[in-house]
Amino acid sequence: xxxxxxxxxxxxxxxxxxxxxxxxxxxxxxxxxxxxxxxxxxxxxxxxxxxxxxxxxxxxxxxxxxxxxxxxxxxxxxxxxxxxxxxxxxxxxxxxxxxxxxxxxxxxxxxxxxxxxxxxxxxxxxxxxxxxxxxxxxxxxxxxxxxxxxxxxxxxx
Numbered sequence: 308x309x310x311x312x313x314x315x316x317x318x319x320x321x322x323x324x325x326x327x328x329x330x331x332x333x334x335x336x337x338x339x340x341x342x343x344x345x346x347x348x349x350x351x352x353x354x355x356x357x358x359x360x361x362x363x364x365x366x367x368x369x370x371x372x373x374x375x376x377x378x379x380x381x382x383x384x385x386x387x388x389x390x391x392x393x394x395x396x397x398x399x400x401x402x403x404x405x406x407x408x409x410x411x412x413x414x415x416x417x418x419x420x421x422x423x424x425x426x427x428x429x430x431x432x433x434x435x436x437x438x439x440x441x442x443x444x445x446x447x448x449x450x451x452x453x454x455x456x457x458x459x460x461x462x463x464x
Contacts (some may be wrong), residue, residue, distance in 0.1 A: 311380040311454070311464070318444055318451045321434035330428035334421040335448040336395075341421070343369065343392065344399045344414040359393075360400030370396070376446055381464045383457075384450050391453070 308316075322328055346369045347362065355361040370392045377385035403410045429436050438444040457464045 309380075311384070311450075314380070314444070314447050315451055315454055318437050318447050321429065321432060321437050322451070324428075324432040327428035327432040330424050331448065332452060334425050334428075335452060337417055337421045338425070339449050340395045340398065341414045341418040343395050344402065344410070345418075347396070347399050347403060348411055348414075360397055360404070362393075362396045362400065366396060366399070373446060376443075377450060380450070383462070383464045384453055387453055388450060391449075 322331060343366055347366045349363065349365040351364040353361040353363050354367060370389065373392070374385050374389055377388050402413055406413055425436065436444070437447070454464060
């Protein structure tokens with residue numbers, strides 16, 4: 308069995324309850340977005356593209372490092388996650404422009420609220436989050452959702 312499948316199977320063990328799964332479908336992408344949002348606030352030069360906006364060099368480095376982790380597991384998932392992360396970066400750019408210097412409050416608020424819901428979901432599930440066993444599962448959550456979509460559509464990853 309491939310490593311990505313083993314990681315998905317392990318992650319799935321604590322994500323079987325429908326309520327917990329529903330919470331994860333909402334909260335995992337938002338938490339991922341906030342992490343990229345926090346990275347965007349670290350002072351650094353920005354790369355700008357027409358119709359996209361700007362992304363900080365720090366954010367792009369974070370995206371590259373995350374992508375390298377995903378490439379080890381699945382090239383298709385890595386490519387799709389780059390697209391997802393770049394779309395998130397666009398919304399981060401819009402948040403940073405519209406909210407300004409206080410955008411950290413938006414990221415922190417969303418981060419705290421979504422983690423509270425995640426913990427509620429795991430309380431309902433009756434199992435601890437898998438990242439408590441292994442921190443790499445913090446990066447598995449987003450691709451576990453993507454893997455679910457790919458399986459439902461019959462696309463092999």
